[in-house]
Amino acid sequence: MDQFKSKVAPVDGRLAVLLPGMGAVATTFIAGVEAVKAGLSQPIGSLTQMAHIRLGKRSEKRWAMIKDLVPLAKLDDLVFGGWDPIPDDAYTAAAKAKVLSPEHLAQLQPSLSQIKPMAAVFDKNVVKRLEGANVKRGTKRELANQLMQDIRGFMDKNKCTRAVMVWCASTEAYQQPGPEHQSIAAFEKALDADHPNIYPSQLYAYAAIMSGVPYMNGAPNMSCDFPALVQLAEKRGVAIAGKDFKTGQTLMKTIIAPGLKARMLGMEGWFSTNILGNRDGEVLDDPANFKTKEVSKLSVLEQILEPERYPELYKDLQHKVSIHYYKPRGDNKEGWDNIDIVGWMGYPMQIKVNFLCRDSILAAPIVLDLALFSDFAHRAGMKGIQEWLSFYYKSPMAAAGLQPEHDLFIQQTKLKNTLRHLMGEEQITHLGLEYYQS
Ligand SMILES: NC(=O)c1ccc[n+]([C@@H]2O[C@H](COP(=O)([O-])OP(=O)(O)OC[C@H]3O[C@@H](n4cnc5c(N)ncnc54)[C@H](O)[C@@H]3O)[C@@H](O)[C@H]2O)c1
Numbered sequence: 001m002d003q004f005k006s007k008v009a010p011v012d013g014r015l016a017v018l019l020p021g022m023g024a025v026a027t028t029f030i031a032g033v034e035a036v037k038a039g040l041s042q043p044i045g046s047l048t049q050m051a052h053i054r055l056g057k058r059s060e061k062r063w064a065m066i067k068d069l070v071p072l073a074k075l076d077d078l079v080f081g082g083w084d085p086i087p088d089d090a091y092t093a094a095a096k097a098k099v100l101s102p103e104h105l106a107q108l109q110p111s112l113s114q115i116k117p118m119a120a121v122f123d124k125n126v127v128k129r130l131e132g133a134n135v136k137r138g139t140k141r142e143l144a145n146q147l148m149q150d151i152r153g154f155m156d157k158n159k160c161t162r163a164v165m166v167w168c169a170s171t172e173a174y175q176q177p178g179p180e181h182q183s184i185a186a187f188e189k190a191l192d193a194d195h196p197n198i199y200p201s202q203l204y205a206y207a208a209i210m211s212g213v214p215y216m217n218g219a220p221n222m223s224c225d226f227p228a229l230v231q232l233a234e235k236r237g238v239a240i241a242g243k244d245f246k247t248g249q250t251l252m253k254t255i256i257a258p259g260l261k262a263r264m265l266g267m268e269g270w271f272s273t274n275i276l277g278n279r280d281g282e283v284l285d286d287p288a289n290f291k292t293k294e295v296s297k298l299s300v301l302e303q304i305l306e307p308e309r310y311p312e313l314y315k316d317l318q319h320k321v322s323i324h325y326y327k328p329r330g331d332n333k334e335g336w337d338n339i340d341i342v343g344w345m346g347y348p349m350q351i352k353v354n355f356l357c358r359d360s361i362l363a364a365p366i367v368l369d370l371a372l373f374s375d376f377a378h379r380a381g382m383k384g385i386q387e388w389l390s391f392y393y394k395s396p397m398a399a400a401g402l403q404p405e406h407d408l409f410i411q412q413t414k415l416k417n418t419l420r421h422l423m424g425e426e427q428i429t430h431l432g433l434e435y436y437q438s
Contacts (some may be wrong), residue, residue, distance in 0.1 A: 008071060008422060009379040013161030015073040016154055017371045018213070019082035020204045021169025022117045024278055024331055025218065025245070027094035028360040029168070029367040030080045034111045035104070037075050045365030048072055048372045053416050055425050059435065070419055071379070072372045079158045083150070083204075084117035084169070085132025091115075097278065099331045099360045118150050121200040126172045129283050139194045140203060147207035164374045165208040165215050166367050167242075170283045172199050172221035174291035180228075184235070187228035205229055209238045214374035216389075217242030218367065220296035225397050234384040239377040241370070241386040244296045244394035247362035249274055249321075249335040251408070252355055256339070257304045258407040266313040266342030270301060274335035275326035276359065281333075285325040296395040297321045304406045313342075333359050366392045380422050388418035 019026040035041035036049070043049035048067055055062040055069070066072075080090070088096065091112035094105055105112070121143045122135045136146050155163055178197045180190035187206070190198050201223035208215040209224070209232050217223040217240075224233070224240045233240045246254065249272050260267065284290045298321060307314035337353040370392055377386050390396030390404060391411035398404040405411055417427050 007381055008376070011071045011073050011077075011375075011379070014077045014079050014159060015371070015375055016079050016081060016151075016158060016160040016163035018151065018154065018163055018165045018208075019080065019168050019367075020084075020120070020165065020201070021167065022082045022084040022088075022090060022093050022115075023086075023168065023170070024094075024097035024099050024280065024360040025363040025367065026082060026168040027090045027097060027112070028099045029364040030090055030115065031094055031100055031105065031108050031112060032364050033075055033078060033080075033368060034108050038107070040104075040107060043365065043368070045362065046368050047415075048369045049075075049365075053419065054428065055420070057434070058432070066419065069423055069425075070376055072376055073162075078371070079160055080115055081154045081158070082115070082117050082168075083120040083147075085120040085122040085130065085135050087117060087132075087134040089113050089116045097331060097360065099358065118154075120169075121147060121203050123200050125196075126199050127170045127283055127289065128173075128286050129289075130170060130279075140198050141191045141194070143200075144191060144203045144207050144210075147204060148211050151207060151211045151213060162375055162378070163211070163213045164371050164378075165204065165213050166370055166374075167201055167204065167215070167217045167219055167223055168367060169201065169219065170280065171219045171289050171292050172201055172223075173286075173288035174295065175199060175222050177222065177226040181222075181226035182228060184228050184232050187232075199223075202229070205240070206232070209233050209236055209240065212236060212238055212378075214239040214378050216240070216370040216374050218245045218363070218370075220244035220292045220395060227400075230384060237381070237383040239374050239382050239386050240384065240397070241374065241389040242393060242395070242397050244293075245363045245366045246392055246394045246408075247366065248333060248357045248359060249337065249355065250297055250300055250394045251362070252335075252337065252353060253300055254304065254406050254408040254411075256351070256353075257301055258409060260339075260341060261305055261310075261313075264310075264313065266346075267305065267317050268340040268342060268348070269318040269320075269338075270340075271318075271320045271338045272297075272335065273320075273322045273324070274333055275324045275329050276331070276333035277325065277327040277329040278331040278359065280359070281323065281325040284323055290323060293323065294321055299395055299404075300406050303403055331359050333357055376422075382422075388415050391415045
């Protein structure tokens, strides 16, 4: 088993964490890392920083922190950069996002105010509700080249040995893959033809993959989840994953639904609605952008409950999701869920969930874990879709023809077993019969 362990390249030098989109999520993530480094805070919500992992049999009593088992970049070695059409530095952007208190931000101002976004590849046709002057000009091919120059320039300037990219920018309008997304050749031809179906996030993903930089998509829009970029990632040996950070209401869904199904309880309906008032909410108020989010959120229940396998329990399930932009609520989203479940002899019951969550507070540790794990995956020689990172996503990518796994606990087992596998440790099956055999 040590054959895998020996293949993981060591962590040496600094890691560039490149963030297209430096709004609420990205700045809360950076601020949190700086706060942890300064001893002001704990990295709550992050597996890479806080979780333990069991190794070997229970009788061995061997536990390690994930960060001690797996060679991950240290927080002190992260260097943050990014792009945004709005030219605010990270301190100003964080202050405007109003996720963190002014007292917290004041302590972090010296480091945050130094981080200024590079000019973005931005297309107003894809994100209608935003305006921004900090944008690049050129054809799509030229824009992709400029992004590759930015990546190289940032790494050189900051003396980084490696980089990862995590898309934290606004959700783009809904799009289905077209002929130009089907192969590397078709995609590159479309780039040269300046084709309107090549959206900005796809240019960032292309530039990252071409630069040997892992690409993680935090939004629900189609960015690296189509044949051309999956093939390119495999060809160039680059890790990719997506999409849509699993926070808030969908996190709850993937915690509760597997439990109800495990007990073979039926379900007639799940009605979800929420209000939020941040810039993300404003962008999602446009029907084209909301459609992207809706598709991502709706797929979850069906795949967990498998109505085709359990028609008696879930055949008539009605699943509704709505998001309302309501300015006073800011980043502190409120979500309501009404779940109509059915028990023994068909008797109905209801579950109500009222989650007063903080969107970016839940998303920030996901950005950290994806940055560190994707860098680790790259050093371990993993390429293409990283299904073991599904744990972090609402709409996880999986190999063609495979159903993605949505159950949070199966996702967690997959993640931990992948880490054990890569570090030459035994897989844990939870069978446990050996404790009872004489
Ligand atoms: N917070 C959560 O819980 C959560 C969960 C899942 C997904 N997401 C997604 O994460 C993304 C970020 O959320 P947020 O709350 O930080 O939003 P935000 O509006 O605060 O920040 C997004 C930033 O992206 C910038 N941007 C837009 N297009 C860009 C481009 N082409 N290149 C570079 N920058 C661009 C915007 O100017 C803005 O500053 C959104 O797509 C959101 O849907 C967030």
